[in-house]
Amino acid sequence: MEWDSNSDLSGEDDDVIEEEVDDELDEDGEKLGFMLSGGGAALPFPIDSLLQPAPCGFVVTDALEPDHPIIYVNSVFEMVTGYRAEEVLGRNCRFLQCRGPYAKRRHPLVDSTVVAEIRRCIDQGIEFQGELLNFRKDGSPLMNRLRMTPIYGDDEAITHIIGIQFFKEVNIDLGPLPGSLVKEPTRLLDKYRSSLSSSGPISEGNRTISRGFCSILQLSDEVLALKILSRLTPRDIASVGSVSRRLYELTKNEDLWRMVCQNAWGSETTRVLETVPGAKRLGWGRLARELTTLEAAAWRKLTVGGAVEPSRCNFSACAVGNRVVLFGGEGVNMQPMNDTFVLDLNSSNPEWKYVKVSSPPPGRWGHTLSCVNGSHLVVFGGCGRQGLLNDVFVLDLDAKQPTWREISSLAPPLPRSWHSSCTLDGTKLIVSGGCADSGVLLSDTFLLDLSIEKPVWREIPVTWTPPSRLGHTLSVYGGRKILMFGGLAKSGPLRFRSSDVFTMDLSEEEPCWRCVTGSGMPGAGNPGGVAPPPRLDHVAVSLPGGRILVFGGSVAGLHSASQLYILDPTEEKPTWRILNVPGRPPRFAWGHSTCIVGGTRAIVLGGQTGEEWMLSELHELSLASLPYE
Amino acid sequence: MASSTTGEKKILTLKGGDNEEFILEESLVLQSELLKNMVKEERVSSIPLPSIKSKTLVKIIEYLKKHAELTPSNKEEFKNFEKEFVNVVLEELLDITVAVNYLKINGLLEFCCQAVADRIKDKSVEAVRKIFRIESDFTPEEESEFRKETPEAFEGDLDDTTN
Numbered sequence: 037m038e039w040d041s042n043s044d045l046s047g048e049d050d051d052v053i054e055e056e057v058d059d060e061l062d063e064d065g066e067k068l069g070f071m072l073s074g075g076g077a078a079l080p081f082p083i084d085s086l087l088q089p090a091p092c093g094f095v096v097t098d099a100l101e102p103d104h105p106i107i108y109v110n111s112v113f114e115m116v117t118g119y120r121a122e123e124v125l126g127r128n129c130r131f132l133q134c135r136g137p138y139a140k141r142r143h144p145l146v147d148s149t150v151v152a153e154i155r156r157c158i159d160q161g162i163e164f165q166g167e168l169l170n171f172r173k174d175g176s177p178l179m180n181r182l183r184m185t186p187i188y189g190d191d192e193a194i195t196h197i198i199g200i201q202f203f204k205e206v207n208i209d210l211g212p213l214p215g216s217l218v219k220e221p222t223r224l225l226d227k228y229r230s231s232l233s234s235s236g237p238i239s240e241g242n243r244t245i246s247r248g249f250c251s252i253l254q255l256s257d258e259v260l261a262l263k264i265l266s267r268l269t270p271r272d273i274a275s276v277g278s279v280s281r282r283l284y285e286l287t288k289n290e291d292l293w294r295m296v297c298q299n300a301w302g303s304e305t306t307r308v309l310e311t312v313p314g315a316k317r318l319g320w321g322r323l324a325r326e327l328t329t330l331e332a333a334a335w336r337k338l339t340v341g342g343a344v345e346p347s348r349c350n351f352s353a354c355a356v357g358n359r360v361v362l363f364g365g366e367g368v369n370m371q372p373m374n375d376t377f378v379l380d381l382n383s384s385n386p387e388w389k390y391v392k393v394s395s396p397p398p399g400r401w402g403h404t405l406s407c408v409n410g411s412h413l414v415v416f417g418g419c420g421r422q423g424l425l426n427d428v429f430v431l432d433l434d435a436k437q438p439t440w441r442e443i444s445s446l447a448p449p450l451p452r453s454w455h456s457s458c459t460l461d462g463t464k465l466i467v468s469g470g471c472a473d474s475g476v477l478l479s480d481t482f483l484l485d486l487s488i489e490k491p492v493w494r495e496i497p498v499t500w501t502p503p504s505r506l507g508h509t510l511s512v513y514g515g516r517k518i519l520m521f522g523g524l525a526k527s528g529p530l531r532f533r534s535s536d537v538f539t540m541d542l543s544e545e546e547p548c549w550r551c552v553t554g555s556g557m558p559g560a561g562n563p564g565g566v567a568p569p570p571r572l573d574h575v576a577v578s579l580p581g582g583r584i585l586v587f588g589g590s591v592a593g594l595h596s597a598s599q600l601y602i603l604d605p606t607e608e609k610p611t612w613r614i615l616n617v618p619g620r621p622p623r624f625a626w627g628h629s630t631c632i633v634g635g636t637r638a639i640v641l642g643g644q645t646g647e648e649w650m651l652s653e654l655h656e657l658s659l660a661s662l663p664y665e
Numbered sequence: 666m667a668s669s670t671t672g673e674k675k676i677l678t679l680k681g682g683d684n685e686e687f688i689l690e691e692s693l694v695l696q697s698e699l700l701k702n703m704v705k706e707e708r709v710s711s712i713p714l715p716s717i718k719s720k721t722l723v724k725i726i727e728y729l730k731k732h733a734e735l736t737p738s739n740k741e742e743f744k745n746f747e748k749e750f751v752n753v754v755l756e757e758l759l760d761i762t763v764a765v766n767y768l769k770i771n772g773l774l775e776f777c778c779q780a781v782a783d784r785i786k787d788k789s790v791e792a793v794r795k796i797f798r799i800e801s802d803f804t805p806e807e808e809s810e811f812r813k814e815t816p817e818a819f820e821g822d823l824d825d826t827t828n
Contacts, residue, residue, distance in 0.1 A: 265785075267782035278818050279790055281803065
């Protein structure tokens with residue numbers, strides 16, 4: 037009887053259940069919702085009572101199966117514990133004694149003598165009554181006054197065990213749940229209680245209206261209401277939340293907002309946003325609003341400790357979670373570098389730290405550094421001591437002993453520098469254009485899937501390519517679409533800075549480049565003067581929802597490179613807009629390296645300041661407000 | 666459960682809220698997780714579902730039949746049927762959704778939830794209130810605060826005729 041030894045279900049006698057629940061039924065049970073009664077047929081236990089939305093948790097386990105799997109839980113169980121039926125069916129009930137879904141052991145505060153008593157009762161085939169400490173899915177404690185009753189079949193064997201759980205809040209401060217990112221703000225039990233005392237069940241009389249949407253808003257249907265709302269957009273949720281108090285409360289659910297954001301932005305975007313530690317992250321609702329309106333966007337100056345030495349330029353940087361990683365670059369006398377530095381923005385006093393890594397790639401500059409597969413960095417190409425490179429190296433930053441590993445693949449792209457790269461689906465490196473031997477500009481696009489064991493380069497075949505270029509940007513939007521902007525592009529025998537925008541949808545069977553807007557393309561003129569002046573070596577940030585934000589780079593004339601421009605390529609006729617934000621932008625935003633941390637912070641490293649490459653004074657464009665400010 | 670047998674096929678009876686009885690093959694009912702569990706665990710020949718209106722039950726049974734006949738060749742036809750299935754007045758759609766949620770007919774539940782969500786999509790606050798017949802219980806101050814905080818919520822589609 038393993039089941040019992042660890043389970044915290046309560047059981048009741050057939051009779052007891054019937055009595056109790058029938059009472060419920062008479063008062064309000066019948067009106068509460070669906071009911072299923074035995075219909076006179078012989079039932080080994082009173083199934084109608086199981087299906088009553090009684091104010092207690094109700095669990096049935098199969099005592100004939102090993103480890104007594106749960107075969108039924110009622111909606112109160114789901115609401116109070118936070119575990120959905122589909123998460124717990126087939127499992128033994130003892131997980132309620134573990135704090136949160138990831139804990140492996142019974143929590144030390146759970147009274148083991150009670151657990152032993154449960155086991156004894158079950159072994160002897162008798163009813164158990166007692167109190168046991170349980171935990172919700174979010175890790176918060178609750179006291180479970182439980183009754184467990186064995187149900188006997190025809191042959192005197194126990195076939196089922198019924199548990200009835202009367203939950204109450206318990207005031208123990210256990211501290212935050214380790215590893216939990218989101219603190220569950222809604223106490224469903226509280227809501228459930230207040231609904232019991234105030235609103236009461238739906239009665240037959242007001243069916244016409246309250247059986248409508250309002251019935252979905254009744255507490256017993258909260259899970260269903262959230263299921264419906266999670267299919268909407270952030271704007272829709274804001275709209276629903278302004279309808280009435282009840283809906284306002286309902287739309288404050290953090291899980292709902294997470295799902296809504298994920299639907300609207302894609303899971304890769306939400307994953308990146310989640311890399312920011314919980315305490316430093318806004319709620320999803322607030323984040324959705326701020327990233328839509330950009331009302332909180334601001335420039336900030338950031339002073340960090342440590343140093344990147346020897347000093348260098350033309351390095352590459354990218355973000356891994358909340359860490360900025362810098363690799364390689366051009367030292368004095370055009371010395372190609374191959375060292376790795378990390379700046380952890382989670383720390384209270386961030387500082388540059390040299391990272392000791394085994395078997396580093398050959399030194400280089402003008403390469404790309406991208407983040408794939410969570411904590412892996414991938415280096416491609418650049419200019420080394422022997423000339424241009426087309427090799428690929430990967431480093432797992434979170435490995436115990438970080439080691440660069442070369443990925444060799446057949447048919448790699450031509451050796452190149454000043455190309456552009458981006459990461460698709462979090463696993464695929466995309467490389468485009470750049471400068472090949474003897475200064476030839478390239479226009480090709482390659483893909484390397486790093487989620488498979490032996491990655492193979494694949495050129496994306498297209499019938500037409502935009503003019504070849506270097507120093508452009510590639511951004512991913514709308515899941516699997518890429519957007520190319522700017523760069524130094526070939527135009528006949530000449531090379532010009534470009535402000536062209538091209539897109540390609542890589543989810544299509546035969547992807548092709550499309551010209552969205554630009555200067556040189558017929559029929560694609562920019563309305564008005566708000567398009568960013570042509571540039572190269574700039575920054576492009578993909579915003580959740582598909583918009584692209586551009587700033588910096590080498591711009592001709594007197595234009596301020598730090599002016600922000602924004603484009604929504606998902607619009608029918610995408611139009612550039614200027615975005616003005618407060619704060620002090622970097623004075624120089626040319627020759628910098630930039631990386632996007634946590635999806636909302638563009639960290640500008642260095643920049644053309646004449647002589648020195650200052651890496652201790654950083655500029656940051658934050659697109660959302662910081663919760664601790 | 667379910668156990669009158671005619672020939673090879675097991676038959677069982679569902680009893681709607683107004684005591685109307687629906688006799689159908691057990692195989693159809695198995696699409697409902699809830700009823701499937703009961704059929705597996707228990708032996709009953711009739712299942713009362715007093716809180717599901719017969720009208721709603723008729724719709725759901727219609728769906729179960731169509732779904733059981735689904736083959737790769739009539740996929741298009743089934744899609745059209747699904748579209749028509751949720752093309753009902755809102756109240757009826759909600760009745761169906763609540764019932765399907767209770768019966769745990771998973772595929773249909775997803776579809777119904779999307780259909781309900783589609784009725785809210787892109788609507789302004791006022792439109793949602795009218796469509797779902799909900800009166801605002803905010804104070805005028807709170808209301809104007811909302812308008813200031815989330816103007817986009819009030820700028821949605823004002824059309825409230827979706828039914």
